[in-house]
Amino acid sequence: MSFYDDIMVPRLFEPWARLLLDKMHPESGQAVLDVACGPGTVTRLVAQSVGPSGRVTGCDLSPAMLDLARSKDPIDASAPIEYLKCSADALDVADGSVDLVTCQQGLQFFPNRPLALAEMRRALRPGGKLGIAVWCRIDDCPPFLALANALEEVLGSEVAATYRGGPWGFGDAPALARLANEGGFTDVDVHKYELPVVFEGGPHQLQLTLGAASVATIVAQLSEADQSALSAAVEHASRSITKDGVIRSHAASHILTAVKDR
Numbered sequence: 001m002s003f004y005d006d007i008m009v010p011r012l013f014e015p016w017a018r019l020l021l022d023k024m025h026p027e028s029g030q031a032v033l034d035v036a037c038g039p040g041t042v043t044r045l046v047a048q049s050v051g052p053s054g055r056v057t058g059c060d061l062s063p064a065m066l067d068l069a070r071s072k073d074p075i076d077a078s079a080p081i082e083y084l085k086c087s088a089d090a091l092d093v094a095d096g097s098v099d100l101v102t103c104q105q106g107l108q109f110f111p112n113r114p115l116a117l118a119e120m121r122r123a124l125r126p127g128g129k130l131g132i133a134v135w136c137r138i139d140d141c142p143p144f145l146a147l148a149n150a151l152e153e154v155l156g157s158e159v160a161a162t163y164r165g166g167p168w169g170f171g172d173a174p175a176l177a178r179l180a181n182e183g184g185f186t187d188v189d190v191h192k193y194e195l196p197v198v199f200e201g202g203p204h205q206l207q208l209t210l211g212a213a214s215v216a217t218i219v220a221q222l223s224e225a226d227q228s229a230l231s232a233a234v235e236h237a238s239r240s241i242t243k244d245g246v247i248r249s250h251a252a253s254h255i256l257t258a259v260k261d262r
């Protein structure tokens with residue numbers, strides 16, 4: 001979990017959370033639900049945006065993620081946050097109880113996306129807003145493409161496909177828009193955005209992010225020789241985005257915004 005929170009959150013998820021909230025215009029006093037909140041990345045920032053008169057709920061399936069979120073000190077002048085363990089397709093919140101629903105980099109993992117969207121819509125009040133971020137295809141996220149290529153070289157195509165298919169497995173913008181339209185939302189808008197990503201610790205730091213990936217156990221169990229081969233492959237695969245030992249690149253995500261009809 002620390003790989004995710006220490007390496008990925010400050011370099012990737014927090015800047016993206018700010019962009020998502022920028023598109024949603026949270027207002028003072030609003031009630032917000034953050035679905036698949038993980039370690040509270042969007043949850044904590046939106047709690048600051050809506051202020052002490054607001055109300056924020058973060059929910060996730062993973063008790064470890066929720067423990068991490070709960071362990072963090074609140075940001076000053078924030079809304080109170082309640083963290084709940086529940087699945088995105090069975091949200092433990094009342095009908096029409098929130099003004100905004102956010103979901104950053106969670107939807108691609110949900111086994112039943114239409115049901116999750118229906119649950120988010122149920123939780124929103126009429127006129128409430130939905131904001132969802134889902135990574136574009138891995139080709140649009142070069143550091144992670146480099147990791148996938150290195151995994152393919154050392155561990156084969158099946159492991160690489162598992163890696164690619166997780167976070168980057170739902171990069172189809174029309175399919176994302178269709179999901180919201182068919183789920184009864186209006187004003188559905190999907191845009192592709194790019195933000196810079198820097199791994200100042202270079203290929204080694206990039207490789208550490210595998211500790212938070214679906215292939216983490218496979219990578220952790222590699223022999224010393226295979227670990228070295230993987231490090232060499234990561235260095236080679238990321239050479240075009242590495243300068244003076246620092247990786248400077250970008251990642252791309254779709255951001256969907258939509259409204260529940262009044």
Ligand SMILES: C[S@@+](CC[C@H](N)C(=O)[O-])C[C@H]1O[C@@H](n2cnc3c(N)ncnc32)[C@H](O)[C@@H]1O
Nearest residue numbers: 013036037038041060061062087088104106109
């Ligand atoms: C990549 S993390 C994103 C976390 C957070 N939104 C952020 O921006 O840091 C994906 C999260 O989705 C959660 N998740 C996966 N499947 C889920 C489901 N069916 N219901 C609720 N949460 C789920 C995971 O536990 C994990 O915390």
